[in-house]
Amino acid sequence: MPSSPASRKPPLLNRPQPLGVGPGLGRAGVHALLLAYTLVALFPIALVLINAVKSRAAIFDDPLSLPDAASLSLVGFNKVLAATHFAHYFGNSLVVTLGSLVLILLFGAMAAWALTEYDFRGRRLLGLFMAFGIMIPIRLGTVSILELAVRLDLVNTLTVLVLVYTAQGLPLAVLILSEFIQQVPGELKDAARCDGVGELRIFFQVVLPLIRPAVATVAVFTMIPAWNDLWFPLILAPSEPTRTVTLGVQQFIGQYVTDWNAVLASLTLAVLPILVLYALFSRQLIRGLTSGAVK
Template sequence: MASIKQNPGSTVVVHSILAFFAVLALSPIAIIIINSLKSRAAIFASPLALPTPETLDLSGYASVLVESNFVAYFSNSMLITLSALAGTILFGAMAAFAISEYKFRFNTTIGLFFTLGLMIPIRLGTVGILNMMVAADLVNTRTSLILVYIAQSLPVAIFVLSEFMRTLSADLKNAGRVDGLSEYAIFFSLVVPLLRPSMVSVAVFTMIPIWNDLWFPLILAPSEATKTVTLGAQVFLGQYVTNWNAVLAALSLSILPILALYLVFSKGLIKGITSGAVK
């Protein structure tokens, strides 16, 4: 089989474009972190300059960690995000297994119904969701946010996981049935281990919107005990005076966990995206 030779010129162009978009995406994060380390006057005087010994100011981090309930906000965001991801992956994988494995009436219709969730924003149903949470007495609870985020993320999870499940060998599953394994045993012991790369892809794509969301925490869980990091940062935004040091410090601290998780899962993300590209 002849080897495929790459054009050096095209490689340089492609890498240059990728580097440009990487800088474009990372620049706002870098600006936020840099300015969180500077005094208020230096932020407005030279927002793109690096902090110097004269402009270095950590009062924003002191305000966030000492004068606010940031640790509680952070814990709420972590609990809600991780719980929503676990529910999304579990229920999404089970639904995708049923849709891709079994042939039944309205199979295609149900798949299209879930796909509609990719095109219809869940925020259009905010009034109905709020009414349901009030009726269930779940307002100002973390459970309300977890349920909403699972519902929000399921269409993506089902769409991605069902496509991966269709590429799995049917002989492996049939061999498990011949050996007397139940459908649950086949799913959890044979299918789930093979879906780990795609599950990582689903987790990465869904955790960022959940972590950064401001809409539903503001509507469903605005109390002090259930505030998330994104909503907690609003504490430092005033009508007349805004503590920009604290706002930028809060945003910097809220960025780091997601950035760390993305770096941890990046290898699995790339593997999950490319696993079906080459047969």
């Protein structure tokens, strides 16, 4: 007598597997991989911070050990802050970075708004020009930039660094912000226009608040290269009044003898602002990077 369909048992291969085994192992592997990458990325920073407060002998004896009562030394910080104009260098880097960051975010957001919202002649050509700005490094035009700076009498000024970093960061800012502006619902903009709101108010009061994660992402991606750059400060503004933090660190590095206490102390003072700003904007940065990944 044939058995009823309800009494038949499913084949062994079709039985559902216990929940959490496969996805759990995969999730654990991903977390282990990310943890290993995090340790590798943070190891150089931790090594600099640990050895910055140790004596020179302790640095060479055991660079991986934590400072104790015998090896603790702040001679590097004393030398950097007392014997050099490090505070002035720090102020120059702050002015250059914040100035270029403001211009990049302002002009980049406005250019992205124009390229995505309005249809005008040459729009595709301008977008292609911005794409070339990402693919071609700005350092290839160093000679032309130097010649232009000499003609405009901008050599050894902070203005030339702000302009160069603004030109360097604008293409990426326009590309990222354009993608986010396209995701803003058109109904919001149309409703504002029906209420008589001007285009500038729509841009600043409707669009910008909705793309804050993208703005934070652009800020981090453009702030770090400008702060850490050595190439253009060395070529365009190497004088003492316009020297930046990265360029100021080089004075402790000699051909035969390097003052490692001062180098590590200056690197610590230079990296702390970036770490603090990254910690403040990390949530917005992650939201900007993962936006649109999950629908």
